Amino acid sequence: MPVISLTVNGNPVTADVEPRWLLSRLLRDHLGLTGTHVGCDTSQCGACVIHVDGKPVKSCAMLAAQADGAQITTIEGLAQKGKLHPMQEAFRDNHALQCGFCTPGMVMMSVALATEQPDLDEPAVRKGLEGNLCRCTGYQNIINAVMVGAKAMRG
Amino acid sequence: MEKYGIGQPVRRKEDVRFLTGTGTYIDDIKPDNLIHAVVLRSPHAHAKILDLDTSEAETMPGVLCIVTGKDWVAEDFQPMPTKSAVNKKIDGTPLNQPPRHAIAIDRVRYVGEPVALIVAETLVQAQDAAEVVEVDYEELEAVTDQIKALEPGAPQIWDDIEGNFCIDFELGDKEGTGKAFETADHVVKLKLRNQCVTAAPIETRGAIASYDKDTGKYFLQNATQNVHANRDTFASVLKIPSEDLHHMAPDVGGGFGAKNSGYPEPSLLLYAAKKTDRPIKWIGDRNESFAADTHGRDQATTVEMALDKDGMFLGLRTRTVGNIGAYCWTVGPFTPTGGSARTQGGPYYIPAMHYTGIAAFTNTMPLDPYRGAGRPEGSFQIERIVELAARELGMDPVELRRKNLMPADSLPRKTPMGLDVDTGNFPEVFERTLKMSDRAGFAKRFEESARKGLRRGFAIAPYLECTGGGPKEFAGVKFGKDGSATLRVGSMSTGMGQETSMPQILSDTLGIDFEKITYVQGDTDATPIGGGHGGSRNMEVGGSAVLQCAREVLVKAKQLAAHLLNSNADDMELKESVFTDVKTDQNVSMADVVAASFDQSRLPDGMEAGALDTDTIFEREIISCPNGCHSAEVEVDPETGTVQVEHMWIVDDFGTIINPMLADGQVMGGVAQGLGQALMEEIVYDEDSGQLVTGSLMDYALPRADSMPKMEMAFYEDAPTAKNPLGVKGSGEAGCCGAPPAIVNAVLDALKEDGVTHIEMPLTPEKVWRAIQDAKQQGA
Ligand code: FES
Ligand code: FES
Numbered sequence: 053m054p055v056i057s058l059t060v061n062g063n064p065v066t067a068d069v070e071p072r073w074l075l076s077r078l079l080r081d082h083l084g085l086t087g088t089h090v091g092c093d094t095s096q097c098g099a100c101v102i103h104v105d106g107k108p109v110k111s112c113a114m115l116a117a118q119a120d121g122a123q124i125t126t127i128e129g130l131a132q133k134g135k136l137h138p139m140q141e142a143f144r145d146n147h148a149l150q151c152g153f154c155t156p157g158m159v160m161m162s163v164a165l166a167t168e169q170p171d172l173d174e175p176a177v178r179k180g181l182e183g184n185l186c187r188c189t190g191y192q193n194i195i196n197a198v199m200v201g202a203k204a205m206r207g
Numbered sequence: 208m209e210k211y212g213i214g215q216p217v218r219r220k221e222d223v224r225f226l227t228g229t230g231t232y233i234d235d236i237k238p239d240n241l242i243h244a245v246v247l248r249s250p251h252a253h254a255k256i257l258d259l260d261t262s263e264a265e266t267m268p269g270v271l272c273i274v275t276g277k278d279w280v281a282e283d284f285q286p287m288p289t290k291s292a293v294n295k296k297i298d299g300t301p302l303n304q305p306p307r308h309a310i311a312i313d314r315v316r317y318v319g320e321p322v323a324l325i326v327a328e329t330l331v332q333a334q335d336a337a338e339v340v341e342v343d344y345e346e347l348e349a350v351t352d353q354i355k356a357l358e359p360g361a362p363q364i365w366d367d368i369e370g371n372f373c374i375d376f377e378l379g380d381k382e383g384t385g386k387a388f389e390t391a392d393h394v395v396k397l398k399l400r401n402q403c404v405t406a407a408p409i410e411t412r413g414a415i416a417s418y419d420k421d422t423g424k425y426f427l428q429n430a431t432q433n434v435h436a437n438r439d440t441f442a443s444v445l446k447i448p449s450e451d452l453h454h455m456a457p458d459v460g461g462g463f464g465a466k467n468s469g470y471p472e473p474s475l476l477l478y479a480a481k482k483t484d485r486p487i488k489w490i491g492d493r494n495e496s497f498a499a500d501t502h503g504r505d506q507a508t509t510v511e512m513a514l515d516k517d518g519m520f521l522g523l524r525t526r527t528v529g530n531i532g533a534y535c536w537t538v539g540p541f542t543p544t545g546g547s548a549r550t551q552g553g554p555y556y557i558p559a560m561h562y563t564g565i566a567a568f569t570n571t572m573p574l575d576p577y578r579g580a581g582r583p584e585g586s587f588q589i590e591r592i593v594e595l596a597a598r599e600l601g602m603d604p605v606e607l608r609r610k611n612l613m614p615a616d617s618l619p620r621k622t623p624m625g626l627d628v629d630t631g632n633f634p635e636v637f638e639r640t641l642k643m644s645d646r647a648g649f650a651k652r653f654e655e656s657a658r659k660g661l662r663r664g665f666a667i668a669p670y671l672e673c674t675g676g677g678p679k680e681f682a683g684v685k686f687g688k689d690g691s692a693t694l695r696v697g698s699m700s701t702g703m704g705q706e707t708s709m710p711q712i713l714s715d716t717l718g719i720d721f722e723k724i725t726y727v728q729g730d731t732d733a734t735p736i737g738g739g740h741g742g743s744r745n746m747e748v749g750g751s752a753v754l755q756c757a758r759e760v761l762v763k764a765k766q767l768a769a770h771l772l773n774s775n776a777d778d779m780e781l782k783e784s785v786f787t788d789v790k791t792d793q794n795v796s797m798a799d800v801v802a803a804s805f806d807q808s809r810l811p812d813g814m815e816a817g818a819l820d821t822d823t824i825f826e827r828e829i830i831s832c833p834n835g836c837h838s839a840e841v842e843v844d845p846e847t848g849t850v851q852v853e854h855m856w857i858v859d860d861f862g863t864i865i866n867p868m869l870a871d872g873q874v875m876g877g878v879a880q881g882l883g884q885a886l887m888e889e890i891v892y893d894e895d896s897g898q899l900v901t902g903s904l905m906d907y908a909l910p911r912a913d914s915m916p917k918m919e920m921a922f923y924e925d926a927p928t929a930k931n932p933l934g935v936k937g938s939g940e941a942g943c944c945g946a947p948p949a950i951v952n953a954v955l956d957a958l959k960e961d962g963v964t965h966i967e968m969p970l971t972p973e974k975v976w977r978a979i980q981d982a983k984q985q986g987a
Contacts, residue, residue, distance in 0.1 A: 080234075080235075085228070086228070086231075086232075086234070086235035087227070087228015087229065087230075088228070089232070089409075089410070089460075090234070091409040091410065091411070091460075091493070092493040092903075092904050093492055093493055093494070093903075094493065094903050094904055094905055096903075096904035096905060097409055097493075097904060099409055126228065127226075127227065127228035128227065128228040128229070130227070131226075131227050136223070136226065136227070140226040140227070143222070143226055144218055144219070144222040144223070144226060145218065147216075147218075147219070147868045147869070147871070147872050149222060149225055149226070150461070150702035150703065150704065150872055150876060151225075151408070151409070151410065151458075151459065151460045151461040151701055151702025152221070152222075152224075152225025152226075152230050152458065152460065152702065153232065153408070153409045153410040153460030153461060153702075154409045155225050155226060156228050159226065175913075177912070178912040178913040178915075179912075179913060181911070181912040181913075182911055182912065182913060184911075184912070185409060185904070185909055185911065186409065187406075187407060187408055187409050187461050187463070187876075187879075187880070187909065188409075188461055188702050188872075188876045189872060189875060189876055189879070190872075190874075190875030190876045190877075190878055190879035190910075190915055190918065190942075191875075191879065191910075191911075191912040191915045192875050192915060192917070192918050193871075193872065193875065194912065195912060
């Protein structure tokens with residue numbers, strides 16, 4: 053089994069991984085980071101989105117072995133010192149989640165969108181969330197939350 | 208307390224957990240010594256099992272146990288029960304109900320039916336072993352369409368059930384309705400389908416079972432909406448007393464009905480857990496979710512309306528044939544019969560109505576309630592026929608609806624379907640929706656669309672629905688010395704936010720600190736009974752139980768406060784968490800009363816320490832009638848057939864609103880699922896082979912962020928119901944009732960110049976484009 057070293061939520065991690073393991077599996081089953089959810093096996097739902105070297109990635113669509121040397125942030129690593137990230141705050145304040153299952157992926161994707169596009173507008177949010185499915189909210193509150201969260205991130 | 212009171216948009220307690228990745232869903236739970244299971248499922252829609260050989264699989268690395276139908280027969284395990292409220296045919300004989308075993312015994316009847324459970328040390332080992340289980344099938348002819356299933360000569364799914372017929376049902380005045388049609392100036396008729404869809408929660412189903420051989424008790428953690436009823440189902444299958452099975456639901460990632468029922472897998476897991484003496488986890492994958500989660504809707508309907516020359520409705524006749532799949536499942540036969548009958552005719556005054564519903568078996572995954580279960584179908588039927596009537600009579604569809612709504616002063620009224628509509632104001636809700644819809648600006652927007660070569664349409668769809676699910680609910684509260692309270696309720700949230708809204712009711716009534724209330728649900732050990740979730744009953748029945756419980760606490764708290772102040776309980780008034788004697792102005796805080804309740808020296812005679820702790824059961828006498836109105840504006844590209852829903856306006860009468868933020872969330876989520884059904888979702892089986900064609904998220908389209916319109920919502924709050932102490936009517940399923948007809952009718956309005964009068968759901972670009980082409984040809 054290849055041994056990989058990576059940084060997860062700021063902590064150095066070394067792991068023995070089987071070549072066929074998905075990154076989502078490494079995070080959930082071996083590092084105990086169960087906040088990253090798995091909702092499908094065809095890379096459609098986006099519940100598993102994390103940041104790899106600052107970019108949004110569907111962790112079910114990447115092999116663990118490919119993460120050697122990477123800087124990874126999962127939903128667990130977003131809040132700092134017990135304080136919610138502005139995007140997390142915005143989701144809560146705008147009721148952008150119900151069952152919460154899509155939420156980790158939604159939030160990670162939204163943070164990435166807001167970071168990549170400082171002048172994010174509503175159509176860009178809708179487009180940017182194309183790869184993230186939510187069955188509960190009807191998206192409107194998610195879109196509102198992303199707009200508010202993005203603004204808060206800009207400071 | 209105001210901030211957390213009834214009617215306030217209190218932010219959710221559960222959110223911090225969900226937002227930081229610290230929620231606990233079923234797949235996040237990892238007991239020590241855990242082993243894993245996969246379900247081997249039938250690849251055939253209909254086949255005999257000639258032989259099932261597990262010998263090679265058993266020798267595979269890590270394999271611990273394989274369960275098959277042979278075990279079920281050897282153990283004499285029982286079939287799972289069906290509890291349809293409609294269970295007699297029109298002729299009075301009982302419905303045809305074949306045995307529903309948790310695992311196929313000698314025949315499979317739908318693709319995805321469990322054939323074996325393979326348990327191994329690791330998931331991969333279980334998957335590998337499943338590959339080498341040898342099943343020798345003899346394929347049989349399959350039928351997946353309910354109309355074909357009822358035809359003579361159709362493949363027979365059950366040897367002893369002739370013609371795949373489960374049950375028929377009728378409601379209303381057949382003769383009177385017949386007369387209305389005879390004397391009518393106009394009769395409008397439409398055949399339509401409410402296609403088969405599925406809930407597709409983003410979290411798939413899954414469970415973990417274990418067995419304690421010292422106590423002889425089983426423990427099941429399960430992504431379910433309903434722990435009590437399903438505990439009883441699994442216990443009856445395994446022939447154990449219900450007390451021997453502790454059933455719990457962790458955080459559940461959405462349900463919408465698909466996590467209601469007692470599924471086969473938990474019984475298989477419980478049995479294997481005892482055999483292996485290890486905790487076993489099974490998590491369904493997305494394909495299993497499509498193949499083996501219950502499906503919904505799937506009705507083929509003929510609806511006819513009789514009108515007089517002025518467009519007044521005289522009669523409604525509906526005849527529907529519902530697919531229920533290969534088994535009766537838990538309440539499957541109810542949906543196309545009683546479930547769809549009750550709200551026929553929607554909020555219109557129709558003097559004569561008659562409904563006939565038939566449930567037929569086919570070789571598909573069985574159907575059970577999906578968000579609305581019959582009411583969305585009823586709403587779609589009436590709104591489509593009204594729209595068509597307006598078109599055929601050359602009337603304005605808005606005007607036709609307006610003049611036929613039940614007048615406010617006609618309530619309370621029992622409809623010809625027996626639905627007790629107590630409160631509401633349909634005309635007012637209709638006019639408000641219309642007012643919000645910016646009709647004045649439509650012409651301009653229409654022109655703008657036309658300039659781009661696009662069509663624009665509008666439709667309005669008032670709806671009337673009703674609640675359902677178990678009528679009884681438990682609520683219990685236990686106080687802590689520190690002023691904390693633990694609230695246990697038998698109804699349950701799978702995302703709707705009861706962890707917040709239920710404490711709101713408690714806090715509002717008792718003036719106790721919202722932040723100090725812990726909410727417990729989904730645990731058969733925590734509440735003696737529980738109806739779980741279904742039929743928009745959470746607030747209606749669960750919330751009412753919480754209110755009743757809080758009021759019982761209040762009676763005792765007043766006595767105690769009076770004792771502490773040396774006055775009379777009747778003189779105690781609770782305001783902002785303080786009891787004040789209205790005569791003497793002396794006061795004592797609720798927090799102090801709670802503290803005193805643990806101090807025997809401060810208690811009056813007859814009260815014991817912990818005297819405020821209260822358990823109660825509320826029972827609903829009669830179901831409530833949520834209602835409202837949706838309108839939709841759509842843009843259609845005639846070149847491609849693409850539909851974009853631009854805007855929706857919605858006014859709902861859910862009675863009292865406990866938390867408007869959460870109620871809005873329910874509406875929008877329901878609208879999204881309604882839009883999904885209207886435009887893109889459909890479970891498709893191959894007609895010949897019975898194979899599931901839509902087995903993944905690539906084949907079954909779900910609405911995405913850019914599919915959704917802007918939604919504007921308002922509540923009509925002037926008509927709380929007296930049917931329960933909270934005055935609530937239920938909000939969970941309304942979106943699925945209003946959105947599909949509003950959207951479909953708006954598309955047809957957009958295409959009226961093209962001559963298109965009907966398109967079956969889902970209105971995919973291909974179907975819309977074809978409808979335009981067909982109309983063109985017919986016109987030419
Ligand atoms: S789990 Fe669905 S996209 Fe990764
Ligand atoms: S909140 Fe349930 S899937 Fe998005």
